[in-house]
Amino acid sequence: MKxxxxxxxxxxxxxxxxVPASGPRQQVVDVKVRVSPETTLESQADAFDSVxxxxxxxxxxxxxxxxxxGIAFVDNDHTKPEEYKPLYRFDSALTIPGPSILALIERCQADIAGAEAPVMSESALDAAGSVDVDGADASQGQGDAVESALGRRRSQDSSVVDDAKLVMQRVFEAFTYTPGLTTIRTTAEEALTQGKGVCQDYAHAMLTVCRHLGMPARYIAGLLGGxxxxxxxxxxxxxxxxVxxxxxxxxxxxxxxITIxxxxxYRDCMLDIGIxxxxxxxxxxxxxASVHEQRA
Structure with missing residues (x-):
């Protein structure tokens, strides 16, 4: 980056x-970081375990x-178990639903055969109260609704991934990939309303829908070969x-x-911030970004 x-x-x-961190699906070795002008670098993990x-x-x-x-060894087929964090159930600053997102939630709900997860309509959201996104704190009303949905999913042994794939399909169909129309401050609602954006906007829209259908979901910033x-x-x-x-x-x-x-x-995953x-x-x-793939 320059x-x-x-x-x-x-x-x-x-x-x-x-710097990609080693984790449940990847191991990272031989990492070298160079900065110009040269200066001393200090490394630590943030609240989400990113480097x-x-x-x-x-x-x-x-x-x-x-x-x-560096070198990243990725094995997506043998991902290790990872601790669940409740904060990924709730809205964040860029994933608060509006009319366009709520309509998409209803369409996705209809697509999920046999799912009992509640659709969080505008009236339900009003009843649930607000979410303090910076403090990762949520109202008891919304938390109970989502936790109830999660409990029903597990009791039915249904596949969260199968439901998420249906959401992904809907989000993919709702957007036309168009660089330059959105910024790092564009919300999921704003991007979906215009139906155009980049990978960040697709991800924010999918996050919002998944969370309101009872699926804990998180944003990933990383690299993709090519x-x-x-x-x-x-x-x-x-x-x-x-997954x-x-x-x-x-x-x-x-x-x-490769996960970074x-x-x-996006706000939790900004690659560079400075004053x-x-x-x-x-x-x-x-x-x-350049990824050279070598299969074992």
Whole structure:
């Protein structure tokens, strides 16, 4: 990634989520991170167990670059069990439903044969109350409704993944992939209303629907072979494991996908965040991602 500034900047503090972490479906080795201008990097895990690297560049500079290389061993067919986190049941800042999303929820509900998960209509949402997305806290009303739906699913031994695939199909059909019309601040409702967007928008729409149909779901930022850029998809929690679905391509995630970060929505997975000092400075960003696949 290269960031070019229109004039020199100073006191540049940055936070990077650019290193894939080892986890239940992948093991990452031989990781090398390079930053220019050179500076000391500190590494830690965030609240979602994604790798976060922070640094500080005090001297003037008119560009900032970082690169990451490494080897990821991905085995999507033998994903290990993972702890369930209740926060993935609830709305986040970018996944609050409006009329377009609510209509899609109803269509998906109709598609799920025999499902008893309740549709969260506008009146039901009003009765349930609001969700504090920044604190990952939710009202008791909505929590009870979703927990009840989850309990019915498990008692019926139904497949969450099968239901999620139906949602994925609907989201795929609802969008036309169109770069440049949405931003990192575009909500699922806004993107679906216009029916155009990029992988981030597809993922946000699917997250919203899945959560309101009782399926815990999380946002994934990562890499996909042949894309040339970062990618986004969704994981749903089914039988103690997270299972990936890519609504942009309407398919299940396979070994070609490498996870970098996960969270409630894009805001929890931003690959680079920074602040700096400079007068009337504009910036341009260039990102390139390359995955070379070798099968065992």
């Amino acid at each position: 960031l070019s500034f229109s004039a020199p900047v100073t006191d540049h503090r940055f936070q990077l989520r650019c 976060v690297m922070t640094g500080y560049i005090p001297q003037p500079h008119d560009s900032f670059e970082y690169s990451v290389t 894309e040339g850029a970062t990618h986004a998809w969704v994981e749903v929690y089914d039988h103690d494991r997270w 990936g679905l890519d609504p942009t391509h309407n398919r299940l995630v396979n070994d070609e996908y 970060a996960h969270g409630r929505d 700096f000092s400079g007068a009337n400075v504009t910036q341009e960003q260039w990102v390139n």
